[in-house]
């Protein structure tokens with residue numbers, strides 16, 4: 001689904017385990033959709049340090065650790081928790097309807 005509010009269908013809710021993430025590619029951009037105990041969240045997929053995708057990173061509570069140099073970001077805010085990255089990740093709204101996950105893209 002892609003309507004005027006730019007809500008884009010990602011996948012079914014049960015396709016992302018808790019404390020895990022799914023890579024989502026759309027219109028030449030890539031994102032991470034996270035499932036943590038507080039719900040579902042979305043950020044840009046690429047680490048802001050180097051061109052490395054976070055899909056193989058480690059999700060712990062509400063943090064994602066980059067697989068390359070172990071930079072850590074907060075999943076809910078995108079904020080850098082541990083360097084080397086110094087730029088925060090962009091975050092995106094998520095909604096769940098009838099067990100389907102949608103991301104709002106600008």
Ligand code: FES
Pocket residue numbers: 047048049050051052066067068069070071083084085
């Ligand atoms: S590429 Fe992510 S911390 Fe370096």
